[in-house]
Amino acid sequence: MKADDIKSRVVEIIRTVAPEVEAGEIRPDRPLRDQVDLDSMDWLRVIVAVHEKLRVDIPEKDYAKLRTLDDWALYLQPKLERTAG
């Protein structure tokens, strides 16, 4: 999956938790939680949805690596390639 596709999948998932977010509104290089109102329960719902929809497990210690949408793409790309291969 290309980085841009990953980002739009992640935004789609975030929108299931925070429906008020407009897809084009999120700056990929800025911290997500500054742009979208996500508390720890919302965040966990996003992580669970990524697990269910993209089949990727994200250990809690990796949460800190997922600050921006760009971070998400960087983090998920190798994992998704592994699954696809």
Added chain:
Amino acid sequence: MIEFKLPSMGADMDEGKLLEWRVKPGDPVKKGDVVAVVDTTKAAVDVESWQEGTMHEQLVGVGETVPVGTVIATFLEPGESAQGVAKRAKPPTAAAAAPAPAPPAAPAPPVEPVAAAGRKPVSPAARARAKELRVDVETIAGTGLQGAVTIEDVEKAAAAPKTGADRAAQMRKAIGAAMSRSKREIPHYYLQEPVPMARAVEWLARENEKRPVTERLLMGVLQVKAVARALAKAPELNGFWTDGAFRPSAAIHVGVAISIRQGGLIAPAIHDVERKGLDELMRDLTDLVARARAGSLRSSEMSDPTITVTNLGETGVESVLGVIYPPQVALVGFGRIDVRPWVEDGTVKPVSMTMASLSADHRASDGIRGARFLAELRERLQHPEEL
């Protein structure tokens, strides 16, 4: 015969609009069954039965708004037959009922003749119906002669689902009324206690590392459980102040403050927290947050909280001194978890901390009991494995 009344759904909800009957006349009703769905300012609430019987008569129609306490249906008691039970007159709708004192600054609009100068043409009958159904005629598009608002227009508007903005505005008003009442009637006292969180944070990280993503726990669950455990040492913080006296509750139903994305907040109960393990509490909390945000709660969840916990620290504040939600007598707040300097044995070291706070009703308890509660809460959070 059993009179089934619209139950109280919290201090900031004094009326409800019937959206749907879930039980028909002749249907059996068990305790806990959903009898009707009622729209409140905060959510569509599933009204549960607290009695067993058979639905006899529905006394309120879909779309009607009635005050809390109105008899909305009658049930036959087990063994009772429908013969010999008289039908009842329907109760008046909210607007016609005696209570609900209107603020003096807002007199009822006078009934205007159709097409009064500069005003929307509304037939007197439509205006009266709008008052009955509590719809603002000025917001309705008329389909009658010269754009006049007709009775049908009013009824259609009353039946239409509330928009997000309507609901947000009404919720703001309802919260304002409940919190004003709280500050007017409840002599609050406030206490704060810094609580070291290193053990809880480490325990949670270790625990979540072992768990699949779908079974991970949140710190909020540990905090809610710790509050319930600590209440064993301070029962005068758990219960209700009603009719001039404190009524303690044996069960601990913790109201958790949940913010609504369109604005406002709601604090429905997780029931029997003292009897549940962390996994069950996590499932309950996840379900409750999802339903609160979707606007679908049960009447018992709205009326049962015996104490409220708010975790405003999530948004980054250091501490929160909350306003008690009547008729409860206490509210516990948690600030954000931060690494702060902490002095132990004469040396300063960095420690994860949170500021726990208690707002409590001085009619029901004294500061010394509150202090004991916070000390116990701090202690419970030092032993997360025992929660």
